[in-house]
Amino acid sequence: MKTLITNSILIFLMHSLFAQATYDTVSLGNGYANQAWYQLQSGNTTTVAKNTWDIAFATGGMSSTIWINSAADVELWRFPNGSTSDWASLTDTAGISTWQQLYNSEETWAVGAFSQTADPNDDFDLGWGTYSMVTHYVTGDSLYVIKAADGTYKKLWIDQLASGSYTFRFANLDGTNDVNTSLVKGDFAGKNFGYYSLVDEDEADLEPISDEWELFFGQYITFIPSPYLVTGVLANAGVEIAKAYPVANPDEISDFENFTFSEMINTIGWDWKSFNQTTFSFELQDSLAFFVKTRADSVWRIQFTGFEGTSSGGNFIFAKENLGPFEEEPADTNTVSIRDFSEKLPKIKTYPNPASGSNITLLLDGSDFSGNAVLSIHSLNGAMLHQEQIFVDGGFQQNNINISNLAAGAYVLQLGNESFRIQQKLIIQ
Numbered sequence: 001m002k003t004l005i006t007n008s009i010l011i012f013l014m015h016s017l018f019a020q021a022t023y024d025t026v027s028l029g030n031g032y033a034n035q036a037w038y039q040l041q042s043g044n045t046t047t048v049a050k051n052t053w054d055i056a057f058a059t060g061g062m063s064s065t066i067w068i069n070s071a072a073d074v075e076l077w078r079f080p081n082g083s084t085s086d087w088a089s090l091t092d093t094a095g096i097s098t099w100q101q102l103y104n105s106e107e108t109w110a111v112g113a114f115s116q117t118a119d120p121n122d123d124f125d126l127g128w129g130t131y132s133m134v135t136h137y138v139t140g141d142s143l144y145v146i147k148a149a150d151g152t153y154k155k156l157w158i159d160q161l162a163s164g165s166y167t168f169r170f171a172n173l174d175g176t177n178d179v180n181t182s183l184v185k186g187d188f189a190g191k192n193f194g195y196y197s198l199v200d201e202d203e204a205d206l207e208p209i210s211d212e213w214e215l216f217f218g219q220y221i222t223f224i225p226s227p228y229l230v231t232g233v234l235a236n237a238g239v240e241i242a243k244a245y246p247v248a249n250p251d252e253i254s255d256f257e258n259f260t261f262s263e264m265i266n267t268i269g270w271d272w273k274s275f276n277q278t279t280f281s282f283e284l285q286d287s288l289a290f291f292v293k294t295r296a297d298s299v300w301r302i303q304f305t306g307f308e309g310t311s312s313g314g315n316f317i318f319a320k321e322n323l324g325p326f327e328e329e330p331a332d333t334n335t336v337s338i339r340d341f342s343e344k345l346p347k348i349k350t351y352p353n354p355a356s357g358s359n360i361t362l363l364l365d366g367s368d369f370s371g372n373a374v375l376s377i378h379s380l381n382g383a384m385l386h387q388e389q390i391f392v393d394g395g396f397q398q399n400n401i402n403i404s405n406l407a408a409g410a411y412v413l414q415l416g417n418e419s420f421r422i423q424q425k426l427i428i429q
């Protein structure tokens with residue numbers, strides 16, 4: 001009993017250190033004119049006009065995805081009538097209503113609109129281009145028509161991703177104003193994306209360093225069931241969120257250990273509010289709170305207390321409280337921590353992801369690591385569904401993984417041993 005009392009007092013004291021909810025507001029402006037990145041600890045908000053960019057290039061070491069700015073009504077179609085050699089013959093939008101229109105994923109930053117056409121039966125087809133195991137370059141194999149933020153239509157060719165630099169070409173459909181340019185990942189070090197405006201013909205450094213924000217406030221496309229632009233909240237990569245619903249006292253609940261955290265970026269999303277057509281105002285879903293686990297493993301409770309729409313400032317009003325650290329299990333003093341070991345961890349990426357075939361390819365860069373590791377796939381509730389041993393040979397390698405026994409859904413792919421553990425979200429369609 002003495003131990004129980006001591007632990008209870010300790011938990012109470014720790015909670016008191018972090019306690020007291022504070023209230024904050026993130027404003028997008030009338031017409032949702034802006035988009036914003038928000039840091040929970042400091043309350044810092046980085047706000048930019050949403051129409052300042054058209055496409056965004058992922059800047060991570062092994063990243064190759066490219067996003068479009070749906071919030072600014074940017075739209076993208078893949079030209080179906082030829083290869084990149086047909087650049088000159090793409091001169092109009094005739095038949096565009098029958099072309100495949102492409103959208104960003106709303107579940108992961110790792111799949112932008114340009115990645116959606118990846119062939120599930122070709123592990124090296126990344127959508128806009130093909131990855132070479134010899135050169136480690138991605139070479140573009142598709143032409144696109146894109147409607148830019150100013151409403152003009154342009155043809156676009158992502159030529160290559162080589163040595164950390166994206167090269168691409170765009171022009172008016174009649175061939176005028178033909179621009180060849182590039183965007184270098186290293187110019188946006190520590191950030192998720194580098195942004196580019198086809199209208200201004202210039203790159204833009206917009207978002208804060210990834211470690212300095214948790215939540216993105218803005219507009220994005222969802223499917224209900226048709227594509228529809230919604231206003232909501234997305235989580236940064238590496239941030240996990242749990243939805244607590246229904247709960248009796250959402251402004252007091254703190255037992256986040258009893259809820260399942262997810263890496264899906266739209267766990268908060270948009271549907272915690274609804275528009276009342278009688279009162280012409282937004283109503284909030286009651287009995288609802290969210291737990292946000294930051295990259296630093298602290299957990300915050302978020303409860304939305306108000307939302308003011310497009311003509312009233314686009315204000316997200318919420319209470320937040322730091323509930324303290326997230327600890328899944330006691331630390332093992334004989335194990336090297338992931339943070340201390342991070343410089344030597346192998347890097348992984350799976351293709352295709354989302355996957356729809358019977359196999360995926362695990363691309364693994366173990367240039368600073370060599371040894372045995374276990375690859376496993378888990379359900380979101382922690383159940384292990386697949387396991388196999390992999391030897392990391394200290395270089396770049398690929399491993400084919402059979403997923404034919406897994407149903408459509410979201411999973412966690414994990415690679416690790418007694419010294420480290422790295423995870424990646426896997427979506428099977």
